[in-house]
């Protein structure tokens with residue numbers, strides 16, 4: 001048996017993936033299964049070929065019985081009757097009678113594929129006549145088959161040597177002989193066999209050639225079935241393995257999707273909470289701010305030189321208000337109100353807004369536009385916010401100055417590519433993978449919502465946003481609108 005141990009596909013697998021192994025049909029295609037299949041195939045082919053052997057032997061047996069019957073008839077008619085007339089009784093010790101019988105038998109079997117014809121006496125198990133002279137006079141050669149035939153039952157015996165495995169040797173010793181025994185009966189005038197049994201006729205036929213052919217066929221059937229099974233098994237194994245991989249991948253995708261969904265749900269809860277809190281904060285914040293403004297004016301009169309204290313309150317409430325507004329924007333994404341707008345004008349507006357800040361920080365902003373106006377159905381305010389977030393991030397990243405290139409391109413199928421390239425500090429791959437997550441920030445005064453909101457806006461417009469970044473070299477944000 002070919003036992004190579006079933007392959008354990010689970011070993012060394014990430015525990016998270018263990019749940020993915022639902023498609024385990026492949027385990028039925030292990031090598032021990034192949035062993036079992038091969039054994040089963042061997043048994044089946046052996047049964048089939050053995051059946052062929054039985055059929056072949058049965059045919060030979062039938063043929064021999066027929067032949068023996070024929071010899072019985074002819075010997076009785078052509079020898080027994082004339083000899084009785086001529087010599088008074090049958091006595092094969094008489095060389096005359098023996099020679100006469102031998103001549104007749106030789107004539108009958110001439111050209112037939114027969115090894116020998118032997119006739120036994122009816123009184124004792126002794127050979128009276130045989131085409132092989134050395135057998136004449138031998139005692140107890142007939143065995144049980146002789147006894148049976150003497151009782152009237154025709155029967156036969158096969159003498160084999162060698163098996164299918166003998167074929168493997170260089171000089172295979174394979175032989176098969178069929179010995180058929182029938183009672184030697186009197187023949188009536190009508191041609192029917194009479195009741196009196198005068199002896200036993202034995203026909204020996206060599207079946208070695210047929211037997212060898214059958215054994216070869218047996219071997220061939222087994223080899224061919226084994227090869228067919230092996231090929232079939234391997235092909236099925238490959239198919240099942242592939243199907244397994246595909247299913248595993250699908251399952252992985254489904255799990256990832258589910259995780260995303262869970263996360264989205266969590267965020268939605270969080271969003272509602274944030275929205276409620278932010279909304280509640282906004283109005284008192286407005287009151288604090290306007291009160292601080294009134295206070296500032298009064299301080300100017302009462303205690304001049306101290307108004308900057310009130311100004312701090314005004315500034316900080318303004319900053320808090322921006323943060324709260326951002327929270328609200330993120331938590332309650334708006335539906336875009338689409339209008340025909342020129343994307344490049346929106347970009348210009350955002351650049352102009354940040355110009356003074358850029359100049360202060362030594363950042364040069366350049367534009368490289370595709371043509372004179374790219375007009376699309378978009379929500380102007382939302383896109384303005386998205387572009388502004390990216391430009392602001394760029395300026396903020398280049399603390400010691402740098403260059404920000406804003407570029408637009410039109411694709412062949414009408415897509416628009418808007419890119420923002422800076423030569424700031426860049427970021428690691430790990431960081432780049434997280435920047436679109438809400439609340440991810442490394443700024444002390446940032447909320448980490450800028451890019452999350454930007455991503456939402458771009459996606460609301462059916463577009464996508466990507467980041468390419470290298471540490472020390474710079475960052476490029478690419479927005480693709482379909």
Ligand SMILES: Nc1ncnc2c1ncn2[C@@H]1O[C@H](COP(=O)(O)OP(=O)(O)OP(=O)(O)O)[C@@H](O)[C@H]1O
Pocket residue numbers: 326389393394397422424425426427435436440441442443445446447448449450451452475
């Ligand atoms: N051009 C850039 N170069 C380097 N890092 C950047 C760039 N743009 C964004 N980042 C990184 O991504 C982080 C997330 O940006 P995001 O705009 O979402 O939040 P933030 O700018 O930190 O805060 P907020 O925009 O809410 O004020 C930033 O903190 C910064 O570390």
Ligand SMILES: [Mg+2]
Pocket residue numbers: 389392393446450451
């Ligand atoms: Mg930002």
